[in-house]
Amino acid sequence: MHEMSIAQSLLQMAEDEIARQGCTRLEVVNVTYGSLSGVVPESLQFCFEVMVQGTPHEGARLELTELPLRLRCSACGKVFGGEGQDALWLPCPNCGEQFGHVVEQGRELYLNRLEAS
Numbered sequence: 665m666h667e668m669s670i671a672q673s674l675l676q677m678a679e680d681e682i683a684r685q686g687c688t689r690l691e692v693v694n695v696t697y698g699s700l701s702g703v704v705p706e707s708l709q710f711c712f713e714v715m716v717q718g719t720p721h722e723g724a725r726l727e728l729t730e731l732p733l734r735l736r737c738s739a740c741g742k743v744f745g746g747e748g749q750d751a752l753w754l755p756c757p758n759c760g761e762q763f764g765h766v767v768e769q770g771r772e773l774y775l776n777r778l779e780a781s
Contacts, residue, residue, distance in 0.1 A: 667704060670773070671711035675721070677775055687780035690716070690724040694777035698731045698770035699748060705730070729776065731769055738764035 678693050693712070697703045705728050712726040733751050736743050742758035745751070755762045 667707040692779035700770040734769035
């Protein structure tokens with residue numbers, strides 16, 4: 665389960681940032697992830713909750729925002745979307761090309777926003 669290492673990294677980044685800002689307690693950690701990032705939201709949520717138990721951040725909320733998949737057709741340049749990895753194999757709605765789509769959005773995973781006190 666790689667979500668545990670993701671949660672650990674997110675918590676470390678958040679703690680480093682709030683320390684720089686003179687805060688001591690996390691309230692909210694907002695993370696944005698792409699639909700192809702491999703993140704299982706329920707698992708990441710669970711791992712984060714486990715990581716903050718018994719710390720000054722206990723009770724902090726992890727908010728997850730999923731970015732939809734956005735592809736660009738390599739043949740005609742049309743930008744289109746879809747759901748999950750299966751969308752990679754969908755034909756372009758403009759020209760019908762089925763292969764070689766470029767992923768423009770969907771692989772991201774980043775710490776978007778923090779709230780702390």
